[in-house]
Amino acid sequence: MSIHDFIGQKQVFNRFMGQFRSGMASHAYVLSGSSGIGKKTLAREMAKTLLCTEEPSRAPCGRCRGCKSFDAGSNPNFFEIAPKTRNILIEQIRVILEDITVRPAHGRKVYLIQEADRMTPQAQNCLLKTLEEPPPYAVILMTASNFESLLITIRSRVVHLKLGRYSDEEMRMILRMHGKDSSDTDPAIAYSEGIPARALAITGNKSFVETRELVFSYLFGSGDGNSADCELNQHLSGNKDALSDCLNILESAYRDAMLILCGKTDSLINWDKRDKLMEYAKKSSIQALIAKIEELNGVRSQLKRYINHQLAVDLVTLVPHEV
Known part of the structure; x- marks a missing residue:
């Protein structure tokens, strides 16, 4: 694979390649975007392009x-x-700064700092002087999930390339490129929200498929402590990853129900469950569904505060789920 084979992100690609081919490549770039969007992959292809010894038009x-x-x-x-x-840590940045003072025998030197938004303030300040007075042969590439977490003095001295979510068709192309071209790619694309790493993790993931089926059995059940409720609780109790999937699947179902109530059935994520979802939506209201989504967000917030895993599972599965 080369940067020319990179799927999507055309605006980012065109901006970087335009600067590179005109001899105006910046001394520093930050690629930002959601986790799993492909920042490191693209940054490495940019590095390879910068280090190619051929003419820029062929690199x-x-x-x-x-x-x-x-x-x-x-x-x-x-x-x-x-x-x-x-x-x-600052010690890692000092290793870069020590190396960057040594001129290469030919061409450029390229440095990639992964997850640069996790640099300590001391590490960022250590890097700052090099960004202010960069050697002409050096290019520093950084990736960051949260560009705003970088110090403003860093942000003002780099070219910011923001990676956006991929379209469904681009996601299908990416999955095909990774040998994923089966019937379960559409649900994976729908749940991934345009993030390739999520879709790749979901496609062919038997645990996710099992969690999804259990969630819908629970959702469409009576909500009175029936076997589907107990089965989902038991499944989630022994699987922390499944709880995160469960929250996302439930939210997607509530959003689908709202879309049905608004007459927008073409945009459903869980298209294969549309008949049951239509029945579910008839017994629901927009306000009640919004409240359900807020409840899920409350569980997510509590999980971030290190709530007991089993308590979180019980909050999701042992409360009435009719709306």
Whole structure:
């Protein structure tokens, strides 16, 4: 794969390649976007492009020493760091700054800082001087889920490339590229919200499929402690990942019910459950469904505050779910 094969993100691609081919590539870029959107993948393809020794119009060629050594993970002019623990520490940035003072034998040196928004303030301030007075041969690439978490002094000295969500057709192309071209890709695309890593994780995931079926059995059940309620509770009790999936599936079902009430059935996420959802929606109201979604968000907030897992499961499954 090369940057020319990268699916989607055409605005980002055109901006970077336009600067690169005109000889006006910036000394620093930050690629921001949701987790799983493809920031690291695109940043590495940008690095390969910058290190290609062919003419800019042909880069990355995939054949030169720069491209081949990059693909082999042995290009001496490429340096990459990521958080070692929860943060990127000042010591990691100092390693970059020590290396960046050494001029390469030819071409550029490219540095990739993954999850740069996890740099400590001290690490960011350490990097700042290099961003203010960059060597002409160096390019610093950074990825960040939250661009605003970077110090304003950092943000003002970089080119910000924001990656957007992918269209359904782009998602299908990405899944096909990864050998995922089966009947379960449409639900995966619907639940992924335009984020490739989510769709890839869902496609063919038997645990997700099982969780989804249990959630809908629970949702369409009587809500009086029947077997579907107990089965879902038991399933979630032993699986923390399944609880997150459950919350997302329930929210998608409530949103689908609202769309049905608004007459917008073409936009349903759970299209294969539309008949049951239409019955469910008839017994619902927009206000009640909004309240249900707010309840789910409340559980999510409590999970972030380290609420007991079983208590969260009980909050979801042992309360009346009719609306």
